[in-house]
Amino acid sequence: GAGVSQTPSNKVTEKGKYVELRCDPISGHTALYWYRQSLGQGPEFLIYFQGTGAADDSGLPNDRFFAVRPEGSVSTLKIQRTERGDSAVYLCASSPGTGSDTQYFGPGTRLTVL
């Protein structure tokens, strides 16, 4: 029924802490994407899931970033040892199929690392 949802909407953390960001895709959508958007820029691809598996994680900036989707629905983006440069809006999108398809975006999580 509802669109893509993301929680929390805002997260403020201190440098060096661990954070988890959650995405609930549209029910039945098999594909899920994470993007990161910095102020004044377009979104930047991070990772793409098809079902439970990460089909493409080439956009993850380094090994502090990790994402899971254990049951093929909800996904969690995990960031270890956060740095000030990680501050951005993290966007999640889902699409229905296994091929090229319209992506539907959630409202994003604004992460601020102090």
Added chain:
Amino acid sequence: GIQVEQSPPDLILQEGANSTLRCNFSDSVNNLQWFHQNPWGQLINLFYIPSGTKQNGRLSATTVATERYSLLYISSSQTTDSGVYFCAVEDRGSNYQLIWGAGTKLIIKP
């Protein structure tokens, strides 16, 4: 990798005016989408348009894939059209990730 350029970067118009936003891309793509990001940050799909022309109310889009560009037309602008318009393309070798332009920031004045 593929490059996506949008123009103009900024556009300020009076309510009721028409506008044309352009998206150029540097290589062949599987698909192209136009999005509107409202002032609260929500991205809304406008068009999925790898080629051809589509219309939805006051908005229409045309993609000429052979010439590697797409145009978004907004007619009779309203203040609620304000925001950033993004063009995003799917690189043929990219496994469905979208490559985004920098956007056109549109301000419609009452």
